[in-house]
Each structure stands twice: as structure tokens, then as C-alpha cells.
Amino acid sequence: MTTTENLLQTLQTEIEQTSYGESPAELYEPIRYIMALGGKRFRPLLTLLSASIYTDDLKNILKPAIAVEVFHNFTLMHDDIMDKAPLRRGKLTVHEKWNANTAILSGDVMLIRAYDLLIDIKKEDLRNVLIRFNKTASEVCEGQQLDMNFETRWNVTEEEYIDMIRLKTSVLLGFALELGGILGGADMEAAQLLYEAGESMGIGFQLKDDLLDVYGDPAKFGKQVGGDIIANKKTFLLIEALSKAEGTIAAELNEWISAETFDKEEKVNAVRGIYDTLGIRALTEEKINSYFSKGIDCLERLSVPYERKKNLLEFVHQLVEREQ
Amino acid sequence: MTTTENLLQTLQTEIEQTSYGESPAELYEPIRYIMALGGKRFRPLLTLLSASIYTDDLKNILKPAIAVEVFHNFTLMHDDIMDKAPLRRGKLTVHEKWNANTAILSGDVMLIRAYDLLIDIKKEDLRNVLIRFNKTASEVCEGQQLDMNFETRWNVTEEEYIDMIRLKTSVLLGFALELGGILGGADMEAAQLLYEAGESMGIGFQLKDDLLDVYGDPAKFGKQVGGDIIANKKTFLLIEALSKAEGTIAAELNEWISAETFDKEEKVNAVRGIYDTLGIRALTEEKINSYFSKGIDCLERLSVPYERKKNLLEFVHQLVEREQ
CATH class of the missing domain: 1.10.600.10 (Farnesyl Diphosphate Synthase)
Structure with missing residues (x-):
């Protein structure tokens, strides 16, 4: 069985390798920025640990787990605008580093991307997962x-x-x-x-x-x-x-x-x-x-x-x- | 065959009867407001007319058609913040009538609701539709x-x-x-x-x-x-x-x-x-x-x-x- 430490490492690598889109750069750069700010990644880790109760094959669980992390970071990006927060994890928030419009629109695309990361879930589960x-x-x-x-x-x-x-x-x-x-x-x-x-x-x-x-x-x-x-x-x-x-x-x-x-x-x-x-x-x-x-x-x-x-x-x- | 006028009427009724959520009211009231502002509804109408080429049974197409209209109105709500637009269809925009935070968050929930209105699409089509x-x-x-x-x-x-x-x-x-x-x-x-x-x-x-x-x-x-x-x-x-x-x-x-x-x-x-x-x-x-x-x-x-x-x-x- 994989250790939790290994799973976290796998997640980090997968998050770094996830593509969020390229052009226009103003839209996608803030997504890469907030996803790279770190955080404990404990939401997607919970998804992997939970799946690992029932299966040892976690490779199909990675993308959906990252969907949860992307969704979480979308909420941070939008909440920070609403809360007028200047800093997030010691770095400038997106609306401070760019502006509020960028944080609104990049956040919107992140929410869409979260759905996109759920798309490969197998047919029998997709509808149920989406409802939840x-x-x-x-x-x-x-x-x-x-x-x-x-x-x-x-x-x-x-x-x-x-x-x-x-x-x-x-x-x-x-x-x-x-x-x-x-x-x-x-x-x-x-x-x-x-x-x-x-x-x-x-x-x-x-x-x-x-x-x-x-x-x-x-x-x-x-x-x-x-x-x-x-x-x-x-x-x-x-x-x-x-x-x-x-x-x-x-x-x-x-x-x-x-x-x-x-x-x-x-x-x-x-x-x-x-x-x-x-x-x-x-x-x-x-x-x-x-x-x-x-x-x-x-x-x-x-x-x-x-x-x-x-x-x-x-x-x-x-x-x-x-x-x- | 149903006339286009009838289809539009059916759509209007369905839009009025669609529930967007209740509590907290600050979150859901702006959605009902923007959806009631009107507009030509020609996006969902195009969906129905397009479906009517292949089938006379349009009742399962109504909710997905409205998903398109809800998505469109979500973009209007967020674009109006970014464009600092005071009016939409002759009425106050959501961020003017309430405030920008409300328009951000209600818009977010509208985008989620659009996905929710696609959820009853039959299994064979759901994944393809969501990818598109x-x-x-x-x-x-x-x-x-x-x-x-x-x-x-x-x-x-x-x-x-x-x-x-x-x-x-x-x-x-x-x-x-x-x-x-x-x-x-x-x-x-x-x-x-x-x-x-x-x-x-x-x-x-x-x-x-x-x-x-x-x-x-x-x-x-x-x-x-x-x-x-x-x-x-x-x-x-x-x-x-x-x-x-x-x-x-x-x-x-x-x-x-x-x-x-x-x-x-x-x-x-x-x-x-x-x-x-x-x-x-x-x-x-x-x-x-x-x-x-x-x-x-x-x-x-x-x-x-x-x-x-x-x-x-x-x-x-x-x-x-x-x-x-």
C-alpha cells in the first residue's frame, strides 16, 4: 500500500502538471499562480485516502481529486475579492496582484475547469457525482x-x-x-x-x-x-x-x-x-x-x-x- | 408540429417555474431578478428548434435549453460587474441594485445551476454534452x-x-x-x-x-x-x-x-x-x-x-x- 506521504507527492506532481489553458494569458496565469501558492492539499488527499479504502488503483482518482482542489481554490479566489483580502498564504491575492475583474473571470474559468476534471469519471458514476x-x-x-x-x-x-x-x-x-x-x-x-x-x-x-x-x-x-x-x-x-x-x-x-x-x-x-x-x-x-x-x-x-x-x-x- | 411562437411560450413558462434556490435570499433573489428581466430567449429557442428537426418530443430538452439561458445570464451578471454597466434591459444591473459581492456570488451559483439543469440528460449523451x-x-x-x-x-x-x-x-x-x-x-x-x-x-x-x-x-x-x-x-x-x-x-x-x-x-x-x-x-x-x-x-x-x-x-x- 502506498503511504500518505507518497500520495501527497503524487498529488503535488499531478497538480503541477495539470493544464488550465493558455490564451489569453491574463485569464489563465492567475489560475497557475493560485494553484502554485501551495496549501496543504488535504482535500484531494482525503479523496485519495478515502478511495484507497476500496481500491489500490488510484490513477483514475487523481483528476477528480484535483477537481476538488481546483474548486476549493476557485472559492478562495472569489472569496478574497469579496473579503478584500490583501494576502493569501503570504503572497498577494489575485485581485491585488492583477485586479478584481481578472479575479472574477479567472475564478469563473476555474469553476468550469473543476467540472472538466470530473469528466472522465466512469459513466455509471458521473451523474451521481455531479449531482453531489x-x-x-x-x-x-x-x-x-x-x-x-x-x-x-x-x-x-x-x-x-x-x-x-x-x-x-x-x-x-x-x-x-x-x-x-x-x-x-x-x-x-x-x-x-x-x-x-x-x-x-x-x-x-x-x-x-x-x-x-x-x-x-x-x-x-x-x-x-x-x-x-x-x-x-x-x-x-x-x-x-x-x-x-x-x-x-x-x-x-x-x-x-x-x-x-x-x-x-x-x-x-x-x-x-x-x-x-x-x-x-x-x-x-x-x-x-x-x-x-x-x-x-x-x-x-x-x-x-x-x-x-x-x-x-x-x-x-x-x-x-x-x-x- | 409546434409553432415557434408556442415553443417560446413554453420556454417562458418553464423559465418562470424553474427554481434557483431559496436560502439565503441574498444569494438567490438576484438570480430570479436577472432571469425575469426578459430578453429574447433566443438561445434556448435555438436549442428547441434544433432538437425539433429530429424529434417531436421536446419535453426532455426544456431543462437543458434553459441551462443555456441560465449560463448566458450568468455571463451577463459577471460581465456587467467587469464593464461597470449601470443598466441591463432598462433595469438596474445586479451589482448596482445589490452590490458587486452579491453579483459575484450569485453569478457563481448560477453557473453551478446551469450544470445542474444539464444533469438529467441521458447517460449516453451526458459526458459528450458536458465536454462541449x-x-x-x-x-x-x-x-x-x-x-x-x-x-x-x-x-x-x-x-x-x-x-x-x-x-x-x-x-x-x-x-x-x-x-x-x-x-x-x-x-x-x-x-x-x-x-x-x-x-x-x-x-x-x-x-x-x-x-x-x-x-x-x-x-x-x-x-x-x-x-x-x-x-x-x-x-x-x-x-x-x-x-x-x-x-x-x-x-x-x-x-x-x-x-x-x-x-x-x-x-x-x-x-x-x-x-x-x-x-x-x-x-x-x-x-x-x-x-x-x-x-x-x-x-x-x-x-x-x-x-x-x-x-x-x-x-x-x-x-x-x-x-x-
């Missing part, structure tokens, strides 16, 4: 819209927040695993379990992102610890704090949120202190663990010998334990 | 990119211009006809002829648009006659004039193009006068006729009884003779 992909892709857009809507709302509930991150992030992880299953030869029930595993764990990952932003080890965390607090980003932690805080604590929290000028470190420490007082850390960890457990439970329920799913389970455990 | 659709959709984006590139170039050749309008406009008309053929049961050769017919006539239609803008009857032409001249739009006529003008005529043309303040009517009359002097009208009409003839010739070469293609041919002749 269309639903997933629409949901990712719905999640982005909800995320934008939440920016101007201060009464977002936990339930609404979880549903937003489910749509924006998790359904694509679910689809990545389900796709691998379908193409590997899983039956419908197993494909559904794989989807649910990805969906649950995706919610866990996003909540862990929220948690690490506040409680991450600065030496290990890739980004600035406290960035979400500084930007008043409506994370799970802030939403919980807003709903739980009362009296002077609520007043203090609102004061920090409303402050137009402040010392960044002071704000991060103060808001983290409020989270500590309200027990937000433990509450978030509990939530994360429950989503991770549910996801891993789905994988354990797959009725195949442990050896077949060992690579996927080990990879998932790594993701669960990451501290950056 | 992906290629067409990418080419439409390429055409839009070229169109934007041309805005800042003054040395666009006739050949480059024709290729740009072929990509931006004509390939989708080709695909609309080809799609109807494939779904109706045409063989590969016939499907290819239908594609070529649409591609050729599409170029003719765009050149006719360019011509009518300058020489249209104000009483019949929907838009302001001379709008392209006022905006220095690089149409076929301007490109030809720029390449043919010499000496004082070239100087006069360049003066009008460079003028920052001018009387609109005076500019339109002066540039039209230059076109007259250079014989641009006759040259353009000749070009239009040659593309129309080539397109109609493709339809005539289809080896089916005349009765079967009568509706399509009559509709095409109407389009050719339109003066608005």
Missing part, C-alpha cells in the same frame, strides 16, 4: 453568503454559526471523502458515512481554527495569535461569549468590541480573559471533540478491515491533533 | 477577457476582433444548436454542422449589431443610434476604419476619438461620414452576409426533409433580417 458536486458547490456559496451576512449582525446564534461553517467549509470535506468512496467502489451507505465523517470533522476543524487563534501556541501557530479578536471576527468563541456574558463582563466585552483605537496586545489579553472567566475554552474544546468523535465514529463504522482504512484514520488523527 | 459545454463556457470567458484587453489596445486587427466575438458570443449560439441536435438524436456530423451554423451566424449577428449602431433606423433600433461611436467602442466598423484611413481622414478620425469634450450628434455624424467615405458600410454588410450565408448553408446541408428544419430556418431568417 453541484449540491456541495452551491452550499459552499451559501456558506460564504451567510458569512458575509453575519458581518453586520450581532445576534448570530451558535446554531446559525455552526450551519454557516458547515456550508462554507465542511460540506466540501464531506464531498472530498464521499467522492473518493464512490470512485473507489463504496456502496451508497458507505459513501454516505464518508460524507458525514468529513462534514463532522470539518466543523471540528473550523472550531479548532477559532480556538487556536485565541489559545494557540505562538511558536507553533502559523498566524498572529489573537488576529480574530483584534478584527472582532465573529468566531464560535465570540458568539458564545456574547451569548453568555452578563452585567459588567458584557459591558467590558462590548467596550472592547466597540473600541476604535486600542493596544492590540491589551485587547487580545482582555478578551481572552473574558473567555477564560466565561469558560469558553472548555466549552469550545468540548464541542470540537464531539464533532471529531462523531466524524471518527463514522469512519470506524465503515465495514472494511482496519488495515484498509488505517491510512485515512491516521491522517485524520494528525489533522485532529494539529496545533497550527 | 465546458469548452464553450471556457471560450466565452476567453472572449470576455479578450474584449477587456482590446479596450486599451488601438492596433486590434480584423482577425483578432472576429475571433473575440466568435468566443464571446458565437460559440454559445453554436453550442445551443448543437445541444438541441445531440439531444434530439442527430448524428455527430449533423451536430457539428449545427454548431458551425450557430457559430457563423453568431458572428454575423454581432457584426450586424455593430452596423445597426451606426446605420440603424432610429425609429426601429432599440438603443441610441451612434452609442458605440460616442463611446469609442472598438467595433468592426471602427477597426476597419482605423486600418483603412490615411492622411487627413486618419487625422480627422483620431481627432474625434481623442476628443474629450464634443457634441454627441456632431461626433456621430462626423464618424459616420468617415465610415461612408471609406466604404465601411458596404464592407461590413458584405462580411455579415458571408457569415449568414455560411451559417444557413450549414443548415441546408443537414440531410433531413425540408419540413423538419422549416421552423428553424424561418426563425433564423427572421433573426438575419431584424433591424433592432
Whole structure:
């Protein structure tokens, strides 16, 4: 059996060798640029690992796996315009390096290219995969819209927040695993379990992102610890704090949120202190663990010998334990 | 056999009844808005008329035909952002009525919806249709990119211009006809002829648009006659004039193009006068006729009884003779 490390290497090579089109260069160069920015490639890797439960012949799974990565990068290109993000993985975003029009149109072509990379799926599976992909892709857009809507709302509930991150992030992880299953030869029930595993764990990952932003080890965390607090980003932690805080604590929290000028470190420490007082850390960890457990439970329920799913389970455990 | 008028009515009803999604409303409302703005619906009508050459049972062709219209409207929604267009069919464009982010994201979902409307195509045709659709959709984006590139170039050749309008406009008309053929049961050769017919006539239609803008009857032409001249739009006529003008005529043309303040009517009359002097009208009409003839010739070469293609041919002749 191939190791996960080898699969990742195969994926990287395949991504580098994938053609996105040539002319006009203004349209296709930004696609090569964003695809070369890197990232952990863990969506297509999940597709390969999921397929590897059912088959050792992964060569027909590569292109569909890369379709998932291309789709993901399409959403990044368009989201970055909407979020006015200047940087992506430490480099200029496409709309900053070129302009918004280029980022819109190159993104459009990327979405079409994602469909194109699914085209060689065998006839019996193509329609089913496309139905699932269309639903997933629409949901990712719905999640982005909800995320934008939440920016101007201060009464977002936990339930609404979880549903937003489910749509924006998790359904694509679910689809990545389900796709691998379908193409590997899983039956419908197993494909559904794989989807649910990805969906649950995706919610866990996003909540862990929220948690690490506040409680991450600065030496290990890739980004600035406290960035979400500084930007008043409506994370799970802030939403919980807003709903739980009362009296002077609520007043203090609102004061920090409303402050137009402040010392960044002071704000991060103060808001983290409020989270500590309200027990937000433990509450978030509990939530994360429950989503991770549910996801891993789905994988354990797959009725195949442990050896077949060992690579996927080990990879998932790594993701669960990451501290950056 | 159904009349073209009936088919159009059926299409309108189907478009009104098509669901695009509900929640979040910010995402789906703009889709219903742009789809309700109207337009001649002649792309999906071409698909139905093309299919009707081979079959009388058009009910399974309706959704794929509407996919073409949804795709077309997706391109309008995104192009309007890029072109900063304030109005579309006399109403506010989506990015003006809502905002650019909404127009980006709703457009993305429309593109996904277009794929979704193709999903019920029967297994034997699905892959082939998707390959052709992906290629067409990418080419439409390429055409839009070229169109934007041309805005800042003054040395666009006739050949480059024709290729740009072929990509931006004509390939989708080709695909609309080809799609109807494939779904109706045409063989590969016939499907290819239908594609070529649409591609050729599409170029003719765009050149006719360019011509009518300058020489249209104000009483019949929907838009302001001379709008392209006022905006220095690089149409076929301007490109030809720029390449043919010499000496004082070239100087006069360049003066009008460079003028920052001018009387609109005076500019339109002066540039039209230059076109007259250079014989641009006759040259353009000749070009239009040659593309129309080539397109109609493709339809005539289809080896089916005349009765079967009568509706399509009559509709095409109407389009050719339109003066608005």
C-alpha cells in the first residue's frame, strides 16, 4: 500500500502538471499562480485516502481529486475579492496582484475547469457525482453568503454559526471523502458515512481554527495569535461569549468590541480573559471533540478491515491533533 | 408540429417555474431578478428548434435549453460587474441594485445551476454534452477577457476582433444548436454542422449589431443610434476604419476619438461620414452576409426533409433580417 506521504507527492506532481489553458494569458496565469501558492492539499488527499479504502488503483482518482482542489481554490479566489483580502498564504491575492475583474473571470474559468476534471469519471458514476458536486458547490456559496451576512449582525446564534461553517467549509470535506468512496467502489451507505465523517470533522476543524487563534501556541501557530479578536471576527468563541456574558463582563466585552483605537496586545489579553472567566475554552474544546468523535465514529463504522482504512484514520488523527 | 411562437411560450413558462434556490435570499433573489428581466430567449429557442428537426418530443430538452439561458445570464451578471454597466434591459444591473459581492456570488451559483439543469440528460449523451459545454463556457470567458484587453489596445486587427466575438458570443449560439441536435438524436456530423451554423451566424449577428449602431433606423433600433461611436467602442466598423484611413481622414478620425469634450450628434455624424467615405458600410454588410450565408448553408446541408428544419430556418431568417 502506498503511504500518505507518497500520495501527497503524487498529488503535488499531478497538480503541477495539470493544464488550465493558455490564451489569453491574463485569464489563465492567475489560475497557475493560485494553484502554485501551495496549501496543504488535504482535500484531494482525503479523496485519495478515502478511495484507497476500496481500491489500490488510484490513477483514475487523481483528476477528480484535483477537481476538488481546483474548486476549493476557485472559492478562495472569489472569496478574497469579496473579503478584500490583501494576502493569501503570504503572497498577494489575485485581485491585488492583477485586479478584481481578472479575479472574477479567472475564478469563473476555474469553476468550469473543476467540472472538466470530473469528466472522465466512469459513466455509471458521473451523474451521481455531479449531482453531489453541484449540491456541495452551491452550499459552499451559501456558506460564504451567510458569512458575509453575519458581518453586520450581532445576534448570530451558535446554531446559525455552526450551519454557516458547515456550508462554507465542511460540506466540501464531506464531498472530498464521499467522492473518493464512490470512485473507489463504496456502496451508497458507505459513501454516505464518508460524507458525514468529513462534514463532522470539518466543523471540528473550523472550531479548532477559532480556538487556536485565541489559545494557540505562538511558536507553533502559523498566524498572529489573537488576529480574530483584534478584527472582532465573529468566531464560535465570540458568539458564545456574547451569548453568555452578563452585567459588567458584557459591558467590558462590548467596550472592547466597540473600541476604535486600542493596544492590540491589551485587547487580545482582555478578551481572552473574558473567555477564560466565561469558560469558553472548555466549552469550545468540548464541542470540537464531539464533532471529531462523531466524524471518527463514522469512519470506524465503515465495514472494511482496519488495515484498509488505517491510512485515512491516521491522517485524520494528525489533522485532529494539529496545533497550527 | 409546434409553432415557434408556442415553443417560446413554453420556454417562458418553464423559465418562470424553474427554481434557483431559496436560502439565503441574498444569494438567490438576484438570480430570479436577472432571469425575469426578459430578453429574447433566443438561445434556448435555438436549442428547441434544433432538437425539433429530429424529434417531436421536446419535453426532455426544456431543462437543458434553459441551462443555456441560465449560463448566458450568468455571463451577463459577471460581465456587467467587469464593464461597470449601470443598466441591463432598462433595469438596474445586479451589482448596482445589490452590490458587486452579491453579483459575484450569485453569478457563481448560477453557473453551478446551469450544470445542474444539464444533469438529467441521458447517460449516453451526458459526458459528450458536458465536454462541449465546458469548452464553450471556457471560450466565452476567453472572449470576455479578450474584449477587456482590446479596450486599451488601438492596433486590434480584423482577425483578432472576429475571433473575440466568435468566443464571446458565437460559440454559445453554436453550442445551443448543437445541444438541441445531440439531444434530439442527430448524428455527430449533423451536430457539428449545427454548431458551425450557430457559430457563423453568431458572428454575423454581432457584426450586424455593430452596423445597426451606426446605420440603424432610429425609429426601429432599440438603443441610441451612434452609442458605440460616442463611446469609442472598438467595433468592426471602427477597426476597419482605423486600418483603412490615411492622411487627413486618419487625422480627422483620431481627432474625434481623442476628443474629450464634443457634441454627441456632431461626433456621430462626423464618424459616420468617415465610415461612408471609406466604404465601411458596404464592407461590413458584405462580411455579415458571408457569415449568414455560411451559417444557413450549414443548415441546408443537414440531410433531413425540408419540413423538419422549416421552423428553424424561418426563425433564423427572421433573426438575419431584424433591424433592432
